[in-house]
Amino acid sequence: YTKAYSSLFTSIKNLATDPSSDDAKIALRSQIINFTNYYNGISESLKKYRNDVNTEIKASVDEINNLTQQIQSLNEQIFQAELHGDEASTFRDDRDLCIDRLSQLINVSVEEKEVAVKGAVYTKYVVKADGHTLVDHLDADQLTLKADDDGFFQIGWASGFTFNKS
Numbered sequence: 227y228t229k230a231y232s233s234l235f236t237s238i239k240n241l242a243t244d245p246s247s248d249d250a251k252i253a254l255r256s257q258i259i260n261f262t263n264y265y266n267g268i269s270e271s272l273k274k275y276r277n278d279v280n281t282e283i284k285a286s287v288d289e290i291n292n293l294t295q296q297i298q299s300l301n302e303q304i305f306q307a308e309l310h311g312d313e314a315s316t317f318r319d320d321r322d323l324c325i326d327r328l329s330q331l332i333n334v335s336v337e338e339k340e341v342a343v344k345g346a347v348y349t350k351y352v353v354k355a356d357g358h359t360l361v362d363h364l365d366a367d368q369l370t371l372k373a374d375d376d377g378f379f380q381i382g383w384a385s386g387f388t389f390n391k392s
Contacts, residue, residue, distance in 0.1 A: 230260060231303065233257050233289055234260075234261045237257040238254060256382045271285040276376070276378055280373075280379045284379065286331055287370075289327075289331060290332060290369055293324045294361055294366045294367070294368060295366060295368075296320075297324050297325065297353060298364065300320055300321040301351050301363050301364055302352075302364055303317045304321070304362070308348070308349075309348075326352065328353070328355075332355050332356070333355065333356070334354065335354045336353050337351075338350070338351055338352075339352065350362075358383060367383055368383070369381055369383065370384050
């Protein structure tokens with residue numbers, strides 16, 4: 227930056243000292259082109275950085291949404307198995323693996339609540355992220371992406387709630 231900036235202003239100073247010099251005019255033109263190319267290069271690097279960041283964010287959001295759907299689906303399979311008196315330990319193990327992976331991506335909390343439905347007691351499985359219910363037993367919310375004015379992805383909830391960035 228310093229070299230491009232200094233060279234440009236040296237050329238401006240030389241032309242100001244001798245405004246009729248063709249060499250000074252040519253040198254200034256060359257330095258303006260170099261200065262412009264330098265900043266265009268920085269701009270392209272920043273755009274590439276933004277695109278790389280957006281790609282990583284999208285991949286993470288897609289994985290979180292996929293895990294959320296898997297957990298919701300496994301909850302349904304567990305519920306149906308237990309409703310019919312069948313073994314559900316394999317589904318529970320799979321759900322635990324999904325929770326483990328999800329917790330590597332975002333901070334989650336899990337809560338199991340006993341709920342009475344028509345005289346029978348069932349376990350309701352709730353997963354929260356960002357203080358927001360991500361999975362409520364048989365229902366699941368999803369993360370969404372929206373580009374801001376600078377083109378960076380912002381994360382939100384499909385249900386419309388705001389995602390807490392802290």
